[in-house]
Amino acid sequence: MTKKLPSRTRKFAKPAKRPKTSEGQAAAVLRKHAERLRKRGAHAMGITSKGSEPFVEVYVPEDFDGTLPSTIGATVKGRKLDVRVKATRAPRFKPEKL
Amino acid sequence: MPDTPKHLLDCLNLVTAPRMSSSAVGAAGSAEALHMRRVRGVFEDRNIVGVGISEKTAERGRRTGELSVCFYVEKKVAKSKIRAGKLVPPVLSAPNGAAVFTDVKAIGRVRPDANKKVSPVQSGFSVGHANITAGTVGAIVKKGKKLYILSNSHVLAESGLGKVKDKVVYPGSGDGGTLSKHLVGTLAKFVKFKAGGRFVNHVDCAICEIDEDRLDDLDLSIFGVTGLPKTAKAKRDMVVIKRGRTTGDTQGVVEDINFRVVIDYPGIGEVGFLEQVLCSRYSKPGDSGAIVVDKASKAIVGLHFAGANGGSVFNPIADVTKALGFTFIRHS
Numbered sequence: 001m002t003k004k005l006p007s008r009t010r011k012f013a014k015p016a017k018r019p020k021t022s023e024g025q026a027a028a029v030l031r032k033h034a035e036r037l038r039k040r041g042a043h044a045m046g047i048t049s050k051g052s053e054p055f056v057e058v059y060v061p062e063d064f065d066g067t068l069p070s071t072i073g074a075t076v077k078g079r080k081l082d083v084r085v086k087a088t089r090a091p092r093f094k095p096e097k098l
Numbered sequence: 099m100p101d102t103p104k105h106l107l108d109c110l111n112l113v114t115a116p117r118m119s120s121s122a123v124g125a126a127g128s129a130e131a132l133h134m135r136r137v138r139g140v141f142e143d144r145n146i147v148g149v150g151i152s153e154k155t156a157e158r159g160r161r162t163g164e165l166s167v168c169f170y171v172e173k174k175v176a177k178s179k180i181r182a183g184k185l186v187p188p189v190l191s192a193p194n195g196a197a198v199f200t201d202v203k204a205i206g207r208v209r210p211d212a213n214k215k216v217s218p219v220q221s222g223f224s225v226g227h228a229n230i231t232a233g234t235v236g237a238i239v240k241k242g243k244k245l246y247i248l249s250n251s252h253v254l255a256e257s258g259l260g261k262v263k264d265k266v267v268y269p270g271s272g273d274g275g276t277l278s279k280h281l282v283g284t285l286a287k288f289v290k291f292k293a294g295g296r297f298v299n300h301v302d303c304a305i306c307e308i309d310e311d312r313l314d315d316l317d318l319s320i321f322g323v324t325g326l327p328k329t330a331k332a333k334r335d336m337v338v339i340k341r342g343r344t345t346g347d348t349q350g351v352v353e354d355i356n357f358r359v360v361i362d363y364p365g366i367g368e369v370g371f372l373e374q375v376l377c378s379r380y381s382k383p384g385d386s387g388a389i390v391v392d393k394a395s396k397a398i399v400g401l402h403f404a405g406a407n408g409g410s411v412f413n414p415i416a417d418v419t420k421a422l423g424f425t426f427i428r429h430s
Contacts, residue, residue: 023356038297044360046354046376048354095252095257096384096403096410097232097233097252098272098343
């Protein structure tokens with residue numbers, strides 16, 4: 001009789017599932033990076049959450065040729081968080097008097 | 099007057115079509131094609147504001163009973179002052195060979211309709227500091243025992259360059275408001291911007307004290323609000339509505355309640371705002387100052403102040419009421 005081979009066993013512990021970053025947490029991370037992003041050329045930024053985990057949307061001028069980080073991170077209430085950054089070229093916002 | 103004959107409509111189409119098709123006008127270089135090219139060249143004159151088909155009028159406005167292709171101008175100019183190639187020809191050649199008379203009528207500069215009126219003073223209508231064009235009355239509000247018009251600082255206070263007691267007109271001067279006939283009040287309070295671009299500003303708001311002689315000419319209603327106005331915090335995906343000077347009654351959807359933006363104010367410089375609300379586009383220039391309302395709960399959520407193709411932006415209403423110290427009034 002053929003010896004039954006042992007079933008595969010996990011050698012390493014499965015990494016714990018990272019809880020999703022909430023909108024409030026993403027906003028807290030953005031607060032810590034907002035000035036830096038502005039100095040890098042962004043004219044507007046915010047938290048977007050279109051059916052996925054919230055991310056930072058950064059608006060840059062249409063002729064922007066600089067660079068922006070792909071993620072920003074910060075420790076919020078003892079938890080290290082990373083939030084994705086997405087850059088969008090867009091005209092600047094203006095006051096809307098006539 | 100009978101229905102518009104086909105040859106007139108064909109002629110109108112030839113004159114205004116984006117491109118001239120050679121099959122419609124005849125071979126390139128033919129007399130008809132050259133004639134139409136000359137007629138279409140007339141549109142380069144900015145004085146021509148439109149073209150259509152209407153009854154031809156003779157001198158002193160005498161009606162002729164004959165339909166013609168009518169060129170509408172901002173104002174009539176003497177023929178001697180127009181180059182020969184830019185004169186509207188007296189007769190056009192329709193595709194079927196028929197001769198079509200032309201006419202020229204002065205109708206002024208055509209502008210989109212705007213929410214503007216002189217009476218009563220009401221939320222959603224044109225207003226402005228005497229030195230700016232126009233914005234929108236957000237609401238009529240109360241502070242102490244007096245009544246005020248709420249709008250933006252860049253509408254009522256020249257973005258902070260104005261002074262308390264500066265005059266405000268309704269409608270705004272961009273809509274024909276004048277100090278002699280349309281004075282509605284004086285600037286009472288505004289929040290000064292901290293320029294430099296850093297994200298430190300929360301509001302673009304101001305109030306104008308309404309003159310005593312206008313106090314009997316007020317409509318306290320706010321579009322979308324019933325009973326005693328209540329306020330609320332905007333939430334993502336909230337459907338909001340507003341009434342503004344330029345676009346009237348529109349709606350948008352809240353996309354971002356943590357929006358930060360740097361806006362250039364002429365004469366002031368870059369002003370950075372934080373914790374603003376970004377919505378899908380519901381506004382155009384002239385709508386600044388409009389009150390933004392949650393369509394579902396009818397609660398006031400913000401004061402509109404900026405926009406771009408990417409969306410419209412408003413101040414959270416709690417920041418506005420805190421900065422200026424007013425209350426909303428019930429409309430009975």
